[in-house]
Amino acid sequence: MGKVDLSACPVCSKLDITDETAFLDNLKCTIKTYPKNILIIRQGDICDALYMLTLGSVKTEMITENGNILGIEIIKAPRPLAPAFVFSDNNRFPVNVTSLEEVEIMKIPKAEIMRLMMTNPDFMSSFMTHNANRTQFLTNRLHLLSIKTIKGKLAHFLLENSPGEEISFVINRNQTELADFFGVARPSLARSLAELVQEGLIQINKKEYIILNSNGLRELLF
Amino acid sequence: MGKVDLSACPVCSKLDITDETAFLDNLKCTIKTYPKNILIIRQGDICDALYMLTLGSVKTEMITENGNILGIEIIKAPRPLAPAFVFSDNNRFPVNVTSLEEVEIMKIPKAEIMRLMMTNPDFMSSFMTHNANRTQFLTNRLHLLSIKTIKGKLAHFLLENSPGEEISFVINRNQTELADFFGVARPSLARSLAELVQEGLIQINKKEYIILNSNGLRELLF
DNA sequence: ATAAAAGTGTAACAATTGTTACACTCTCGG
DNA sequence: CCGAGAGTGTAACAATTGTTACACTTTTAT
The missing domain is CATH 1.10.10.10 (Winged helix-like DNA-binding domain superfamily/Winged helix DNA-binding domain)
Structure with a gap:
């Protein structure tokens, strides 16, 4: 598993972690790697865990029903993928995610996220802010499309x-x-x-x- | 102040509140009423508190730079208005909010929201889910516009x-x-x-x- | 009940964008 | 250095949507 720079992650940067390795060991999660140009997540897939991109970069794209592609954005590690959707009632991914290079993805169960938020106010705050920023990004996107x-x-x-x-x-x-x-x-x-x-x-x-x-x-x- | 049915609110319904009146008294917040057809919140206004619509209904609309109106939705009490944006780095409202009838709005400071989330896991969970659902709504909106x-x-x-x-x-x-x-x-x-x-x-x-x-x-x- | 306002149906025409096609340039690997 | 593939410029034409205008219907307020 590659070395993860948690301090560069918008959600984890404020964590008070004295021993990063111990923190990651305590975290119940699975890690997978994917080669270049692989469709990692399909639009509509169930999203029951937080997917954290720990290495590499991916492209997210929304596919409309008429088959057109509406490109959304390029995401570079470290950053979570669609973190908001873990908690939605209909928890399905809204976009396709494709690897642009070899990537490593950490899958953290929803229950673990809950635990982190309970025990770590800073994490909660960052997580909230990050999701809020994502919402604002979508709103801007909406704005652009409405022109x-x-x-x-x-x-x-x-x-x-x-x-x-x-x-x-x-x-x-x-x-x-x-x-x-x-x-x-x-x-x-x-x-x-x-x-x-x-x-x-x-x-x-x-x-x-x-x-x-x-x-x-x-x-x-x- | 009108009677608030908290159990109908998507964010508050799961709260374990034995005495609703006491709960509301402990909550540091201000309440305002507005007549019909008033522009309550302007797109771009600073959003440093959670605005909870407790009575009546409002219309939110996004105004594009070319002056066109892109209708978004109608919101009926009780429901929070743009709850995600309280936590965003650039905490400004993304939409105009106009009253459709006489409305009552409860303004809860950000710090109070934080306190509620810390002390009440159920509230935190509902708040997260509600924000996630809002994000999904925006994503659907994006989808519709992209057709x-x-x-x-x-x-x-x-x-x-x-x-x-x-x-x-x-x-x-x-x-x-x-x-x-x-x-x-x-x-x-x-x-x-x-x-x-x-x-x-x-x-x-x-x-x-x-x-x-x-x-x-x-x-x-x- | 009735006037005023809001909402709807529709048509001619303008403006914008999509489609398709092809030539051209640039980049990169062999 | 060269050839393949990707990216760009552009033109003719089709398709879709916007604009404006007006008659008509429905709803609302007095």
């Missing part, structure tokens, strides 16, 4: 990621991934990007973007 | 709400509200509904719907 034009989505997304006007920044997604992220067709996204460039609002060089006119971008939101 | 055609959204929505083929059921929203719920224009929704009727898939009488051909509806999801 109806592609150029509007792009404006929102670029403004959110830009460090400021005329300052270049890198978007770590290619056009195909971006299109999935927005839930639109790839050529349509390319067209909208080209229009933004032609209108002098932004500048693109591979994955490097520069906002030239942030006010112009903001106008696309109305 | 691209209006007829697809309608098919998904109607199949989800129908008790079965040829059995009538009531949708408690008018066309305008439904259009908001789906994030589409009202006449476009009307057109899609008319098409579903014309194709013999459903039957409509005011707010009463009947699915005539559920397989036909399912085909719209591909």
Whole structure:
């Protein structure tokens, strides 16, 4: 089993653990490793334990009923996968989870999570905050999807990621991934990007973007 | 202050409260009433306490940057409003909350919530489950929005709400509200509904719907 | 009972996005 | 260095949805 850096985990960082090894030994859990590009969790699978990604990175994607893929996000270890759903009445995973590299996943039973929360207020607090942040992420996602034009989505997304006007920044997604992220067709996204460039609002060089006119971008939101 | 039926509240129902009045007296909280059609909470407002709707009903709606309204849901007392966000790092309300009638709202400080969770495992468990269910609701919302055609959204929505083929059921929203719920224009929704009727898939009488051909509806999801 | 307001049906037209197809560039492994 | 595959630019056309407008029906308030 690989070495886990608990202090980097948003849920565990505040734990007062004098002996990390002892802590992990006391924890009833199972650990599994998966090779690259494996579908680890299917949308709809029962979720009766907390899945903690301890090594590697995964991609979560939601598949709509019409078969389209609506990319959600990339998760890097250490971080829990869909922690909120352990406690829901209908405890099924809402997304597919696919390994992007060789990964290691720690499966902690629900009862153990309960025990940790009871005995460790800091853990409880972190766990709550982490879930709250996840909810906020979903809300933002909802917000993005509710913007109806592609150029509007792009404006929102670029403004959110830009460090400021005329300052270049890198978007770590290619056009195909971006299109999935927005839930639109790839050529349509390319067209909208080209229009933004032609209108002098932004500048693109591979994955490097520069906002030239942030006010112009903001106008696309109305 | 109105009488509160705690047993009907998803978060409080499992509390072992021998004396409800004493429980509420011990709870440090403030109670406010609002008349009908008042904007109680604005999207972006700081959320440093748990807002519990104890009487009446409210409507929550998300306003996108382009000014469009994306209806989310109607909430009836007793139920907490956006309970997850009390604990998030950026603890701001994600939605507007408007009263639909005269309402009463109990404001419980975050510290009090923490105390309740520490001292009352059942409360903690219910609170977690409730938040998890909310997350699942958001995920479903995301799912619905990610379906691209209006007829697809309608098919998904109607199949989800129908008790079965040829059995009538009531949708408690008018066309305008439904259009908001789906994030589409009202006449476009009307057109899609008319098409579903014309194709013999459903039957409509005011707010009463009947699915005539559920397989036909399912085909719209591909 | 009746006027005002809210909700619905529908049509013509505009705007946006999706689909498909293909040429081109870039990257990476052999 | 070269070829395969991935990623990009772009164009023509189809499909879907939005916009606007107006007549009509239903509900609500006085």
